[in-house]
Structure formats: structure tokens, C-alpha cells
Amino acid sequence: MPVSRDVVITGMGVISPIGLNIFELATNLETNTSGIRLWHSLLLEKKMPVGFIDRDFSKEFTKLELPYLDRCSQLAMLAAREATQDAGLEQFAQYGQRAGLYFGSVAGGVVTEHDWVRQFYVDGKQTSRPYTMMACMLNAAPGQLSIRHQILGPVMTHSSACTSSGAAIGDARRAIRDGYLDVALVGGSESALAPAFMAAWGGLRALAEVDPVDVARSSKPFSKNRTGLVLSEGAVFFVLESRENAIRRGAKAYCCLSGYGIASDGYHIGSPASGGQVAAMRAALSDANLAPADIGYLNAHATATGGGDPIEVRSINDVFDRVPVSSTKGIHGHLLGAASAIELAVAITAINRSFLPATAHLDEIDPACELNHVANMPIMGHVVKNALSLSAGFGGTNVALIVSTEDEATRKAL
Helix, strand or coil, rough: CCCCCCCCEEEEEEEEEECCCCCHHHHHHCCCCCCEEEEECCCCCCEEEEEEECCCCHHHHCCCCCHHHHHHHHHHHEEEEEEEHCCHHHHHCCHHHHHEEEEEEECCCCHHHHHHHHHHHHHHCCCCCCCCHHHHHHHHHEEEEEEEECCCCCCCEEHHHHHHHHHHHHHHHHHCCCCCCEEEEEEECCCCCCCCHHHHHHCCCCEECCCCCCHHHCCCCCEEEEEECCCCCEEEEEEEHHHHHHHCCCCEEEEEEEEEEEEHHHHHCCCCCHHHHHHHHHHHHHHCCCCCHHHEEEECCCCHHHHHHHHHHHHHHHHHHCEEEEEHHHHCCECCCHHHHHHHHHHHHHHHHHCCEEEECCCCCHHHCCCEECCCCEEECCCCCCEEEEEECCCCEEEEEEEEECCCECCCCC
């Protein structure tokens, strides 16, 4: 007989532009406080708005560890440490192959890689230091996490652009739901604020201009005055486990991860299409055994680009009728491979603290982006039983994740 088990979230960890833990993130969501600031490299002519974490975390690691840890891995390890401590499950060895790790990123250790490329071409070095390769590979962070937390089952790295961490979270949920695993550490990390990487994004002509009044207002999803997306860094991790496993441990849960849908556009490498987004949302609803009317809040992918926002609006309107919608990228920017993870954390916060997060800086809505917007300020005291987070990535992969409230007796307060 097929196994089908509830999957709950018992731990969360955050390192982001709007908070260095889940509680700071929740507070800044409730006050709509932006973490976007001005960033500049001596190698670039233009200053850029970014979601930058203004802290050096190198002292959190030993001198023996540091050479192997790009900043992307450092952020991942700190967020994962918070999540595992929060869940009361820092070591997973007792689960053997029934514990897994699922990770998403776009660039991985790209800063380390770019530093070596500069040394090769500019300084004339012929051989890198021995740890360079192990610091810049895409699965460096999950490899380090599996060692630190003794995760002995599948350790998987997903890279599907902006849906990387969403697909990682969803696939881990399936593995637990279907009985292959009992517990998993899941999430994403990104720290790619390297000049060459930023310049490559600049070549897409999709990056936002610095807001002339306040740099913190540079990301404006759904707005008539939007100028593009704001890139960010950060890491977000969760501990997922079967409800049975959580009960055995006496662990409470923030929510149930009740639905997952994934679908591809098959359309264009860089431009979205509505069909895949609609299919992903409908698949998630079916997986959660919910109707569209059951969703009380939708966190949109909305990157504040002219080519992306209107397509997503069309997709949402095809599936839902007046569901409250916001894109919190207005305050935390676009975390690329970690975008799905931070926006799932937003959805969890919404249902756990009973409020609707807002789209910041939405003073004038684009006529092509008509929705039931939660604009400018959150709506407090609004009960949300089910929330959906939608992500759409370059290459055409779309992911929808649904979280649902737990009973009062088993719910973990945030």
C-alpha cells in the first residue's frame, strides 16, 4: 500500500537582509522595514541597490574551516544551525539513511570562483590553492552541512534558477510523505554579490535603478514605477519531518507543509509563460486537497520586472478569485536560489502570526497588474489558515508550496 504521511516544519533558520533570525524577519515583515541598501564595487561604474547583509561571519568558524567556506556556505551553515537548534535536532546520525538534506542555489561559491579567475588572468597564477575547488562547487554548502550534522541519507543539490530552494523543499516533502525519509534539513543559500556576476545580470537590463529618493524603495513589485529587480544574499533553512516522527520526539510544529506543485513552461529560457505557473499552483492545491478559495494569502514571485509581473498576475487570476496577494521582494529583494525558501518563511510567518504581509512601495499599481493587493502596509489580525508561495525561474521551472496551520495544541508559536 502506498504511504502518505503529513509533513510538518519543526525548525526554521534565517540569515537575510531583513533579519538574522526568524524572529527578526517576522518583526521586519510586520513593520515592512526594508533591508535594501546601496552597494558599490570599484570595478563597476554604477552603484546598485542590493539586499546586502552588512556583517562578516568569518569569526563563527575555525581557521581550519574557513578556507573551504565561501560566503554562500557560511550563510547556509549559520541558517541551518539555527533551524536544527530550533527543532531540537542538531545531529541526524541516529536516523541513518532515513535523514536527508535538500539544498538549492544558483551560484554557489561564485565569489571564490571569481577570485581565482582574477588570480589566474591578472596575477598570472598557474595553480589555485588546494581548497579553492571545494569552496566554489555548487554542492559545497550541503556537503559541509551533511558532515557537520551527520546527515547520512540523500544529500541533493537543486539548481533551477529562482525555484532552486522551492524544488529542494518540495522534493524533500515528497520523500518524507512517501515513506523514504523520516526527517530532512532543507533550504537554500545565495551570496553572489561579485562584480562580474552583477555585471552579467546588468547585461539582462533587468536590474533596478537606485530610487532617487530612498535606495530602500528601489524594489517595487507590481508598481507602475518599477524599474527592475534587486539582487540579494541570504540563506533560509527548515527542518521537515513526518508528523509521526515529530510526535515521537515531542516536537511541536510551526505548520504543515501541505502541498507541492512543480511544472515547466517549455516556452523560453528567460521569459515566463502563464501555463506552467498555473499548472504548478493547481498541482499544489490538488496535493493539499484544497480548493482555490481555501487559500487565504498568496506570496507572489513578482520580481518587479516588466516581463514577469504581468504574466504572473494573469496566472494568479486564472486560478484564484480575489485572494490577498503580496510580493515581499520589495523589502528583502531577490535571493535567487534562496528566494523560494525565504518566501516560504514569509508564508509561515503569515499563518503563524495571523497577518497579511504587504508589497512595499506600491503607491501606484500597474494597470496590467490588477490583483487583490496587500499594498504598502501589512494587515494585522487577519487569520490565515492556508498560504501559498509561488516561484518562477529562468529556464521555465515553476514551484508552488502550500503551508497550513496546525492545531493549537501542537502548534509552535513564532
